[in-house]
Amino acid sequence: MTVPASEQRAGRGHWRLTGVVAAAVSLIMGIIVLVLSQGIEEPQIASFSPRWWPEALGSLLIVLSLLIAVETWLRPPGSGEEQESSTRRGAARIVLIFLLIAVYGVLWYFIDFRVSTFLLFTGLVAINGGRGWKAFLLFPAITTAVLYLFFDLLLKVPL
Amino acid sequence: MTPLLEGFAQLADPTVLACILLGAVLGMLVGAFPGVTATMAVALASSFTLSMDPVPGMAILLTIYVSANFGDRIPAILVNTPGTPASIATTFDGYPMAKNGRAGVALTTSAFSSAIGTVAGVIILMVAAIPLSALALQFGPAEMFALVVFGLTMMVGVSGGKISKGLVAGVFGLTLSAVGRDPITGTQRFTFGIPELSDGIPFIAAIIGLFGIAEVLDQILVHKPGKTTPITQFGRWWPNRREAKQMLKPLGVGVGVGSVVGIVPATGGDIAGILAWDQSRRVSKNPEEYGKGSLEGLTAVDTASNSTLGPSVTTTLALGVPGDSVMAVLIGSLVVWGIVPGPSLFSSRPDLVYTIAGIMLIATVLVLGLSLLRMKSVAKLLDLPQQYLWAVIIVFCMVGTYAVNNSVLDVGIMLLFGLIGLFFRRFGFPPGPVVLGLILGELAEGNLRRALAIGGAGNILTSPIALSFLVLSLAALVVPPLRERAKQRKAGRAVKQS
Numbered sequence A: 001m002t003v004p005a006s007e008q009r010a011g012r013g014h015w016r017l018t019g020v021v022a023a024a025v026s027l028i029m030g031i032i033v034l035v036l037s038q039g040i041e042e043p044q045i046a047s048f049s050p051r052w053w054p055e056a057l058g059s060l061l062i063v064l065s066l067l068i069a070v071e072t073w074l075r076p077p078g079s080g081e082e083q084e085s086s087t088r089r090g091a092a093r094i095v096l097i098f099l100l101i102a103v104y105g106v107l108w109y110f111i112d113f114r115v116s117t118f119l120l121f122t123g124l125v126a127i128n129g130g131r132g133w134k135a136f137l138l139f140p141a142i143t144t145a146v147l148y149l150f151f152d153l154l155l156k157v158p159l
Numbered sequence B: 001m002t003p004l005l006e007g008f009a010q011l012a013d014p015t016v017l018a019c020i021l022l023g024a025v026l027g028m029l030v031g032a033f034p035g036v037t038a039t040m041a042v043a044l045a046s047s048f049t050l051s052m053d054p055v056p057g058m059a060i061l062l063t064i065y066v067s068a069n070f071g072d073r074i075p076a077i078l079v080n081t082p083g084t085p086a087s088i089a090t091t092f093d094g095y096p097m098a099k100n101g102r103a104g105v106a107l108t109t110s111a112f113s114s115a116i117g118t119v120a121g122v123i124i125l126m127v128a129a130i131p132l133s134a135l136a137l138q139f140g141p142a143e144m145f146a147l148v149v150f151g152l153t154m155m156v157g158v159s160g161g162k163i164s165k166g167l168v169a170g171v172f173g174l175t176l177s178a179v180g181r182d183p184i185t186g187t188q189r190f191t192f193g194i195p196e197l198s199d200g201i202p203f204i205a206a207i208i209g210l211f212g213i214a215e216v217l218d219q220i221l222v223h224k225p226g227k228t229t230p231i232t233q234f235g236r237w238w239p240n241r242r243e244a245k246q247m248l249k250p251l252g253v254g255v256g257v258g259s260v261v262g263i264v265p266a267t268g269g270d271i272a273g274i275l276a277w278d279q280s281r282r283v284s285k286n287p288e289e290y291g292k293g294s295l296e297g298l299t300a301v302d303t304a305s306n307s308t309l310g311p312s313v314t315t316t317l318a319l320g321v322p323g324d325s326v327m328a329v330l331i332g333s334l335v336v337w338g339i340v341p342g343p344s345l346f347s348s349r350p351d352l353v354y355t356i357a358g359i360m361l362i363a364t365v366l367v368l369g370l371s372l373l374r375m376k377s378v379a380k381l382l383d384l385p386q387q388y389l390w391a392v393i394i395v396f397c398m399v400g401t402y403a404v405n406n407s408v409l410d411v412g413i414m415l416l417f418g419l420i421g422l423f424f425r426r427f428g429f430p431p432g433p434v435v436l437g438l439i440l441g442e443l444a445e446g447n448l449r450r451a452l453a454i455g456g457a458g459n460i461l462t463s464p465i466a467l468s469f470l471v472l473s474l475a476a477l478v479v480p481p482l483r484e485r486a487k488q489r490k491a492g493r494a495v496k497q498s
Helices: A005-037 A052-074 A088-110 A113-127 A133-154 B003-012 B014-032 B038-049 B054-071 B073-078 B090-099 B103-136 B141-157 B163-177 B195-199 B203-222 B241-246 B248-263 B269-283 B295-307 B309-319 B325-336 B351-372 B376-381 B386-405 B408-426 B432-461 B464-497
Strands: none
Touching (some): A088 B203, B038 B203, B054 B103, B073 B090, B090 B103, B090 B269, B141 B163, B163 B464, B203 B325, B241 B295, B248 B269, B386 B408
């Protein structure tokens, strides 16, 4: 089966965009490492400065970012490099999950672990599409109980 | 008492046996759920095993490792979805067999092949670990540095067409390992005044984020409603005499391929399975059946994939370089327990080889028994909606990370690494080299600096062992793209001719 030309173009466009972002991020990481390395104190007596290794790695990241950029420009996408595309709903769910985790962090500080974790489970299941009393009550109750028994009572972790 | 008896004697403790049982059940479940990898499970389990004694803790982690490599075959055969990457090649013939009404025979054959492969690998561990570590004891800083480079480039080299991104991931991991005290002078680096970072990035938090949270976030990001229905018609369960005879040759191929792949640092069951399938097809009398439900293909794949476990543990413990990604995670726990993998480990604790081998053997027998229980109930588990699994993994990752040091900072770092891991996955950077770089960074830097201080670059370039490792490393980076290009050129020529 042949892939339509429009899909091929879209695939190549996505490959290019991914490559450019990857190269840019590698470059930025390399520069950040090099800049931060300058803040490392240097002892008086040392054959090798403690900056030496991070500087070498930062420079390597910059070289590799150029390699990715060149590769993205010259090489067509290889087989097995396609990825399932992300969905808007999925991205929204991830944002909501992190907001929920932030709220959980606050709740855990102020109220009991069991209550806050029960609410966290309920929230996570709801965000990901769970509905009904089993999803909102039974599942959070069982999993919270298991976590509490395991970590607090068995392993003595102060929750 | 001999090391053999001493090693096995440690397993007589009922707590250890209970831990093996717990690990077996957890591992089977982990393997059976697509999306929960053995690496992720061992990372999660590390969070609670750290508070245990080393032997019971190792019993849980190693049994999950063994058991997940049995459980992951179930979804590969019944829903054409590998439970973990190690069972990718199981889908080639396992699923067609199931579609042809032979799911029962496929599951039983897979269980026996996996068990035989694991036992063969454990025998290699018992025979090769101590001599290999004795050999590695001769290594100086130059050789150790070259070995670390070899391990890292092997993992990058098998990243499948992503060599440059794999290298970035590896260098990023090495950079992360530079956080904390300098290994030679003790100077603080990249700690930003946070005292907790003096000991470096919390390793368990980083790997739970990279392998646990990132994987779940990735699944949530691409998830589309829809469901795969598992095959529920199992047919007969036991292979007949003709089929049992057919299994002998692929068993041999599987053990051979798996042992060699397993001993190479950073390569695991996924690669061994695919290689063994190909090799077995070449020597088979019925190559045309491969990919259409061949019992031989299935046997070769599962034997090879599981034969890598023992050799992988051997490389990890004898050389201190992880045999695969699960071993990379295991090293983190071992170090916390005061068991530092590397050439000197087995000269001071030879009994440990046999304790580990014993755990893996008991786990294999136990998991084989569990696998042979008729697995219709496991097929029902595959129907469990994913939102439950995601919720459990996210909360377990958080509470588990907190439990390691009772530190909220660790949880924050874990979540940050979850996002970094998600970015890496979406932009084609393999996460394995990050972990390897993080683990091996200190070893690489310390040994490189020592080697250079002793005799400059000549110290590395005049050592035959170091030079061999460096040449192999270069080959690991250069050969795969060249082969890929040659394949593309060949395919292009074939299209032109037709």
